[in-house]
Amino acid sequence: MDEETRDMFKERALIMKALAHPTRLFIVDRLGRRETCVCELVSMIGADMSTVSKHLSILKSAGIVEDEKRGLRVFYRLRWPCVLRFFDCIEGVLSAAAKERLKRYAK
Amino acid sequence: MDEETRDMFKERALIMKALAHPTRLFIVDRLGRRETCVCELVSMIGADMSTVSKHLSILKSAGIVEDEKRGLRVFYRLRWPCVLRFFDCIEGVLSAAAKERLKRYAK
DNA sequence: CTGCTGCTTGGCTATATTGCCAAATATATT
DNA sequence: AATATATTTGGCAATATAGCCAAGCAGCAG
Numbered sequence: 001m002d003e004e005t006r007d008m009f010k011e012r013a014l015i016m017k018a019l020a021h022p023t024r025l026f027i028v029d030r031l032g033r034r035e036t037c038v039c040e041l042v043s044m045i046g047a048d049m050s051t052v053s054k055h056l057s058i059l060k061s062a063g064i065v066e067d068e069k070r071g072l073r074v075f076y077r078l079r080w081p082c083v084l085r086f087f088d089c090i091e092g093v094l095s096a097a098a099k100e101r102l103k104r105y106a107k
Numbered sequence: 108m109d110e111e112t113r114d115m116f117k118e119r120a121l122i123m124k125a126l127a128h129p130t131r132l133f134i135v136d137r138l139g140r141r142e143t144c145v146c147e148l149v150s151m152i153g154a155d156m157s158t159v160s161k162h163l164s165i166l167k168s169a170g171i172v173e174d175e176k177r178g179l180r181v182f183y184r185l186r187w188p189c190v191l192r193f194f195d196c197i198e199g200v201l202s203a204a205a206k207e208r209l210k211r212y213a214k
Numbered sequence: 215c216t217g218c219t220g221c222t223t224g225g226c227t228a229t230a231t232t233g234c235c236a237a238a239t240a241t242a243t244t
Numbered sequence: 245a246a247t248a249t250a251t252t253t254g255g256c257a258a259t260a261t262a263g264c265c266a267a268g269c270a271g272c273a274g
Binding site: 001005006009010011012013015016017019020021022023025026029044045046062063064079080082083085086087088089090092093094096097100 | 108112113116117118119120122123124126127128129130132133136151152153169170171186187189190192193194195196197199200201203204207
């Protein structure tokens with residue numbers, strides 16, 4: 001594998017890493033419905049606001065979300081709704097895993 | 108967010124985490140073309156075989172790939188080709204990021 | 215049985231990620 | 245100007261991840 005190819009996969013991995021956390025997946029799912037301010041996300045997630053803010057900044061620097069300040073609040077929006085389609089595929093993987101667990105217990 | 112929802116996103120994140128590494132994305136890309144033995148992946152990746160094997164076991168326990176032993180070799184296959192479609196979306200995000208970098212330099 | 219090949223596992227260190235608190239910043243209100 | 249609110253940033257300790265080496269295991273050849 002040459003260096004260019006390596007770099008390409010490293011960049012792709014940065015995007016995937018940004019999505020590879022339960023809280024950030026939740027945020028993406030939420031922002032897929034409508035833009036939301038940090039305060040509202042915090043109350044839904046139940047973590048420290050600083051924690052949520054850092055998750056948002058990870059998503060933002062990956063280019064997945066964008067923000068807009070209006071008054072005191074900062075609203076976040078999903079820039080790439082295509083990431084929502086990941087969920088469908090993932091549900092397939094998960095339901096297959098669940099089926100296999102059932103099979104194993106049946107034995 | 109209730110515990111059930113939290114667990115759902117935690118499970119989804121496990122799948123995403125399995126994909127959030129350059130080497131594992133490379134493997135998925137490769138397996139999307141044809142099943143491949145560990146030895147061949149090792150020679151393409153250029154890391155220690157034990158390292159590649161561990162990456163494969165992460166993908167396997169996430170349910171993304173499956174393996175089959177034939178003789179001395181173990182062949183890995185992609186179980187969920189839908190993950191390949193992630194790449195298209197990711198390329199969109201990346202090319203937008205590249206465009207923004209260009210804009211910034213032009214200023 | 216012995217040795218070889220392909221692969222996996224255990225163990226270890228180096229590095230990265232997470233989440234909280236405290237402090238800093240920005241905008242609105244009084 | 246002082247205060248309150250919404251958010252971000254710095255710093256730190258706890259935890260998780262990565263990759264190498266060495267050791268173990270399974271299948272085949274002699």
